[in-house]
Amino acid sequence: MKLQNLTISNNDKITLISNLHTMLSAGIPILEVVDSLLEDAKGNQKKVLQTLRADLGQGQHIYFTFSKFPRVFDKVTVNIIKASEGAGTLDVTLKDITENIKQEMEFSDKVKSALIYPVFILGVFVMVMLVILIVVVPKIATVFSRLNVTLPLPTRIMIFVSNLLLNQTIPFVLGIAGIIAGSVWFYKKNKALFVQTLTSLPIVSRLTEEIDLTHFSRSLYLLLSAGIPITDALEMTEGTVIKKRIAKAIRHARNGVSSGKKFSEGLKDNKTIMPPVMIKIIEAGERSGSLDKAMQEVSEFLDYQVSGRLKTMTALIEPLLLVVVGILVGGMMMAIIAPIYGLISQVGPAQ
Numbered sequence: 001m002k003l004q005n006l007t008i009s010n011n012d013k014i015t016l017i018s019n020l021h022t023m024l025s026a027g028i029p030i031l032e033v034v035d036s037l038l039e040d041a042k043g044n045q046k047k048v049l050q051t052l053r054a055d056l057g058q059g060q061h062i063y064f065t066f067s068k069f070p071r072v073f074d075k076v077t078v079n080i081i082k083a084s085e086g087a088g089t090l091d092v093t094l095k096d097i098t099e100n101i102k103q104e105m106e107f108s109d110k111v112k113s114a115l116i117y118p119v120f121i122l123g124v125f126v127m128v129m130l131v132i133l134i135v136v137v138p139k140i141a142t143v144f145s146r147l148n149v150t151l152p153l154p155t156r157i158m159i160f161v162s163n164l165l166l167n168q169t170i171p172f173v174l175g176i177a178g179i180i181a182g183s184v185w186f187y188k189k190n191k192a193l194f195v196q197t198l199t200s201l202p203i204v205s206r207l208t209e210e211i212d213l214t215h216f217s218r219s220l221y222l223l224l225s226a227g228i229p230i231t232d233a234l235e236m237t238e239g240t241v242i243k244k245r246i247a248k249a250i251r252h253a254r255n256g257v258s259s260g261k262k263f264s265e266g267l268k269d270n271k272t273i274m275p276p277v278m279i280k281i282i283e284a285g286e287r288s289g290s291l292d293k294a295m296q297e298v299s300e301f302l303d304y305q306v307s308g309r310l311k312t313m314t315a316l317i318e319p320l321l322l323v324v325v326g327i328l329v330g331g332m333m334m335a336i337i338a339p340i341y342g343l344i345s346q347v348g349p350a351q
Helices: 010-025 030-040 043-055 060-067 075-087 088-149 153-167 169-189 191-198 202-225 232-241 245-259 263-268 276-288 289-351
Strands: none
Touching: 010 030, 010 043, 010 088, 030 245, 043 060, 060 075, 075 088, 075 202, 075 232, 088 153, 088 202, 088 289, 153 289, 169 191, 202 232, 202 245, 202 263, 202 289, 232 245, 245 263, 263 276, 276 289
């Protein structure tokens, strides 16, 4: 596997950086630290450490090695380590990076937990649908065929799908697998288009912007804390967001800072995007000369805000999904029951 395609889990990343921090803080030389970590390393983590050991032996810096693994260490992390190595504060920076990864993991877990319930409900619906198609529909179809009655279109569609599933199981499964594989291939080839389309949906759009601002403020805090100039830091954080208009607002603020304006002034030009509280905190940080701490406060505030919005969305989605699933299952049952009622109504007058 090429180095640029190699990945490791967040837990392995935390373990690697945390161990580096602990041993370097204890005054152990970096080569001894890497050799010690290699003794117990496995999988891709071992490949990262082996590459680091080889580069250090040639006089390279840690950031040089980390830049070879873009899917493990993003541009922000690499530049923070580069700045800290130059300033001689690597041990402190590694601790900050570890805490940041933990916060990112917690943040991602909150987003994933909000998706668990919808996925569970969807899975239950698929199971119910399969039971109806495999068990219920064949028995009802046999009765209808003996009575030789004209069936409504929804009932005929269900019987057709049921027969296809039972009599052509292998082709049916292969067809579904092909559709899924094709969808995955299309997603990988057009990931940017898919993400932009998804994040343009009315409710999702605002939530995505808040998540973007959280990532942006947290990354900017780390970069400023590492001593990186604000113009360079803003340029790096521009790539951490998904929404184009957020990236455009960051670029506008960076251009303003480059021309001598305050960072907060550039953000004020995009009041519809940037929360007023965020701008106020940044203004206070600029006046006190502690912009990095202000960005930390902003990230914590936005994290709290996104968590609240996710809880609200989950609370609203749960009953809505139940209603949708109920309507779908009810529709399938009506497709079965409607012909039966039709037969009963035809028999009634004859008696």
